[in-house]
Amino acid sequence: MKGTEEKFLSAVQKGNCEDVQTVFDSSLDKSTLLNCCHKRSGDSAVHLAARHNHVDLLEFLISRGADIENSNLDGKRALHEAAQSGSRDCLNLLLTKGAEVDSLKRADWTPLHLACTKLDVVIVNELLSAGANPLLCNKDGWNAFHIASREGSVDVLNCLLDAHPLTWSTKSKNGRTPLHTAALHGKLDAVHLLLGRCKYDSNTTDSCGSTPLMDALRAGFTDVADVLITQHKAGVRRPDVLGREPLHVAAQAGCDKSVKYLIQTHRVPPDVATSIGELTPLHLAAKEGQDGTIFTLLQLGADVNTKDVKGRTALHIAAGSQMTECVKALLQSGADICMDEKGNRPSDMTNRKEILDLLEPT
Known part of the structure; x- marks a missing residue:
């Protein structure tokens, strides 16, 4: 990377407006400078500004002609960075400037997917209001609701359901539902919501025949298991495709807590x-x-x-x-x-x- 470009990107990352302006004014090729990238990451100035919520700098870059749809080596655009880092001001600016709301990074993750990993209901709502599609799936077949179930935020899950009531009706490529995921990660409040507001069968199976109960038990979440069994009639003796019952799964995983339970x-x-x-x-x-x-x-x-x-x-x-x-x-x-x-x-x-x-x- 040339010295001028390196100084420019460093100043943007640090949020130093005066240095950014100085380097920019001294450059003879301003278009190249605005869209230059780190060799290792592919990050351009707009990526760095959005990631660190330097909204004034981001607005400066956009006003001077920086391309907000530049992709780094991971396929992320500035909107992905803003969504993942919770940079609300930058997110709103990018949406106002026409950023593609459902752009895909590597493995087909959208900005909404990334926002759902951070439990930030405000960011999620902003993206949905801008037209983000919660039904889009990444390469593993997970949509935004699936990801939110792993993280366990009831607020985010309700937000997604309010935007699209059928967003819960999804399975990954190996047949796993959001209920499987919430159970495996011990998200008790999310499990209550999924079984209360959505039409899940507590004995639903993935492609291996595993149930949400098996997932909860292999991870040692007996509180989740208890809800599935006592309140929603999950089968304690229900086998998977290999003929293993929940006790077999718990023993194989070495989860003594579940074995005793x-x-x-x-x-x-x-x-x-x-x-x-x-x-x-x-x-x-x-x-x-x-x-x-x-x-x-x-x-x-x-x-x-x-x-x-x-x-x-x-x-x-x-x-x-x-x-x-x-x-x-x-x-x-x-x-x-x-x-x-x-x-x-x-x-x-x-x-x-x-x-x-x-x-x-x-």
């Missing part, structure tokens, strides 16, 4: 088997290296030697998955070293020396 509060059997493969929560915890969850399940009554459809115990699974700490936990808890239906012992499932030493001590 399901077994103690809802009396889910600790040795419940998946409908495919007959894997128990103990098998799945062992497969994923959740040694702490192994102890929790055993304390809650799980059988350390229960077998799957192939006659494998959790010890077989732990050894085959190279989970040393799980092998230790199972042996410490009295696991038998037995053969599966093919005659394999747990030691036959691994070549890791530390596991072999545990299973076949010399």
Whole structure:
């Protein structure tokens, strides 16, 4: 970058109006200066002014002919920057000057998408009032309502619903609804709103068969799970496409809080088997290296030697998955070293020396 351009962009970023004016007045090629960009980011002066809410500088740049639709290397325009940073004055100026309200950055994010990540209902409302389309989806199939559900702002969600009552009726490319997202991130107030104002089925599934309850439990949000179960009849024993029930999902994720909640509060059997493969929560915890969850399940009554459809115990699974700490936990808890239906012992499932030493001590 040339020295003059570097000084100009630095002055804009700092909001130094006097320096900006000085560099601009001294430049022989003012058009090039106005639209010059950082090599690494592609940011032009209007990006920097909008990001840092230097509205007077932004107005100066626009009045001198700066292109407000310049894109940086991430595909962002000045309006994206203003929306994401909460620069309200700059946002309003850009909209007044005719900025494209639904411009797309990389991955097809609009300024409204970015505004919904920041819980700024004023910015969201300004964009909607300017004609932003809340139904547009990014490359993952998320619209603005989906993003707002992840962040959990009831005000933003209500604003979007007021603007377009059917904005809730959306699924991502892998079939996930905003209710899944709110549950996974533990946004209890948002979950109440989504189930109260929108027409979600609490047992709705994504492409893997996961329900919002499963998402809440894998992340340890038992308060959200309790609302889904007790108030909206979410299925505690409802399986996904792999035959896993919520307890399996919680054990696989190593979420002891959810494991205890399901077994103690809802009396889910600790040795419940998946409908495919007959894997128990103990098998799945062992497969994923959740040694702490192994102890929790055993304390809650799980059988350390229960077998799957192939006659494998959790010890077989732990050894085959190279989970040393799980092998230790199972042996410490009295696991038998037995053969599966093919005659394999747990030691036959691994070549890791530390596991072999545990299973076949010399």
